[in-house]
Amino acid sequence: MDRDRDRDGDGRVGLSDLPDDILACILARLGYTHAAARTSALSRSWRYVWTCCLFLRHYQANDSSPVRFAAHAASASTNIHVLTVKSIYCATGKKRVRAALLTLSLGFLGLSLPPSGVFAALRELRLEHVQFQGECTLDDAMLPFLEWLEIRMSRSG
């Protein structure tokens, strides 16, 4: 095997030197987001690899941190094409998200859209099982590049 692949410059070739797409496949086989996210602590070259394969299946009552972290991770990495968040508790995007597609499946919780600029690059927004309280306004400043909005199985109340 050719040994010019030492990406992390530690003098030897190993797992850290694999291309990110192979590493992302490996992390996706870990089965849980938190297991993938734990690899962020391995070394600098691993810090954001897990954000290439967001598969949020982490649920804990009254804890939106995975969702917030996903939004943070999405803003830190431009590798993500699809960010799918399924949370039965809550989801708020507080950071700027560069993902082009966001799917929120919210178990009939209310959704308040974040202020302008947070979803600056969002092209597709899919909302499922959302409870809309009162009027929900989507304006151009909030979602300047939105091309596709899908709302399924949602309620107003």
Add this chain to the structure above:
Amino acid sequence: MAAATDDAGDSNEMIRVVSSDGEHFEMPEAAANLSLVLRHMIEDDCADAAGIPLAVVAAKPLAKIVDYCTKHAAKSSGLTIEEAEELKRFDAEFIEVDTDMLYDLLVAADFMGVEGLSKLAVQRTADLIKGKTPEQNRETFGIVNDFTPEEEEEICKENEWAFQITKPPSRLC
């Protein structure tokens, strides 16, 4: 893949490949067809007596890949339950390798486009990572911790949720 195997049923031609370090290997055409790269080379009539050069695959991993493809090509269609079980056992034993070889197989299978082997190696690597602390994983895979203590603390704080939970409730996953 099925079509390739059928073709191979009619042809017993052996395909030669050459590793990056100059070693020659032979495998049946059906086995070579399990590699996307080799299949395209064969289709383009690039498979000659000199052998197809594989510039980034060394002899050691190539020998394993030839083994894998030969076994799987011979058993790829109309498997009985026993044969499928035997192939599973073969895979399990095949992938019991050290982390250096695992790395070589991941790279080579990806380069050669051997899908089944890529999946096998990826799954094996994931299984090795699973359920271990970052420190244990560093040790297993020879990863050097290049964070400052401050950075490490920051990451652990940032991803606190990931380090606290060992397993989410199964009914929700």
